[in-house]
Amino acid sequence: KAGVTQTPRYLIKTRGQQVTLSCSPISGHRSVSWYQQTPGQGLQFLFEYFSETQRNKGNFPGRFSGRQFSNSRSEMNVSTLELGDSALYLCASSREYRAKGQFFGPGTRLTVL
């Protein structure tokens, strides 16, 4: 069974631009969560989706948004990029909402110049 896939794997943008990251969960998994990982702040929760509904949102500004599609694939969007948005963005899937254990994708490394 294929794991969680994320595209693109690497991205370089400039301040003020926007970016869309994509996540395809493991087949049969209906819950997707997004995290931002930086050396200083560690793993910080962004969003949690289940059945196309946002179940939880982390403490991030409104520039960060996301959605989940009927096939469980998810996207997150960051508008008006800032230098501090440079991070590894990780997507994790699980079979059900709040299931035991999450399976992470390889992440998208975003660099904002």
Place this chain on the structure above:
Amino acid sequence: GQQVMQIPQYQHVQEGEDFTTYCNSSTTLSNIQWYKQRPGGHPVFLIQLVKSGEVKKQKRLTFQFGEAKKNSSLHITATQTTDVGTYFCAVRRGNTPLVFGKGTRLSVIA
């Protein structure tokens, strides 16, 4: 918001020595999960503990959940170079999302 403290932040051990990381919460937890992230990799789910006082083993790894469900530990016996990485605990309380600790970075000197 819910916080979880993980100590130590870093640990350097000689190969063959034991290693322990601790995760502490000021509030009672529904459950606790442990993940491992290798350098340059992504977090990998190791285990979930749910019951008070629970102890689970995976080969050289022993996981414990405190009696009060406020703390947990991960112990590795006789570390190997393949154990290198950052170990995270992650907790839920009620309907909150999964919150990760800052992690313990383990270095193993051969």
